[in-house]
Amino acid sequence: MTTHYDPEAELLERGVTVYEWELEYANAVTDVEAAVWVDPRLLQRERRATLAHELEHFHIHEEAPGRLGPGVESWFKPSVEAECNERAAVKLISFEALVDACKWADSIEEAAEELHVNDEMVRARLRTLTKAETRTFDYQVGRGYAARLRGRPLERRTPLRRKA
Numbered sequence: 001m002t003t004h005y006d007p008e009a010e011l012l013e014r015g016v017t018v019y020e021w022e023l024e025y026a027n028a029v030t031d032v033e034a035a036v037w038v039d040p041r042l043l044q045r046e047r048r049a050t051l052a053h054e055l056e057h058f059h060i061h062e063e064a065p066g067r068l069g070p071g072v073e074s075w076f077k078p079s080v081e082a083e084c085n086e087r088a089a090v091k092l093i094s095f096e097a098l099v100d101a102c103k104w105a106d107s108i109e110e111a112a113e114e115l116h117v118n119d120e121m122v123r124a125r126l127r128t129l130t131k132a133e134t135r136t137f138d139y140q141v142g143r144g145y146a147a148r149l150r151g152r153p154l155e156r157r158t159p160l161r162r163k164a
């Protein structure tokens with residue numbers, strides 16, 4: 001049910017070195033040139049989601065080098081972080097896989113496990129849905145859920161109720 005997108009393979013193909021490093025305030029960091037440092041304590045699905053996010057930093061940097069402004073702190077702009085998550089989420093989770101996972105999952109966390117990503121990516125994918133996709137999602141998973149889940153902050157065990 002998961003898509004076969006493999007961000008780690010894509011990073012390696014680009015010649016980027018993925019170092020394992022225990023990080024205190026992030027799951028991973030990158031210089032957007034040659035290296036990514038990823039926390040080795042992440043679960044496999046968290047690592048996949050995290051590396052997909054980091055890879056989008058490379059893409060955004062290449063598309064518009066001047067956009068972020070100089071300095072490392074510019075990479076942590078909330079708008080850029082959200083954009084990286086959404087771009088990564090679309091590649092990690094197909095619409096069909098999202099709907100299928102959310103149909104039976106009781107929570108965002110369960111859906112994330114099924115989709116082999118972290119919770120953040122499921123939420124990010126929900127934010128990317130078009131109007132038409134939202135209608136389909138709500139019809140198949142439950143009325144209003146896509147919109148409601150989109151707006152929610154991260155919390156534990158978010159219920160994903162099925163249609164009766």
Ligand SMILES: [Zn+2]
Binds near residue numbers: 054
């Ligand atoms: Zn980031």
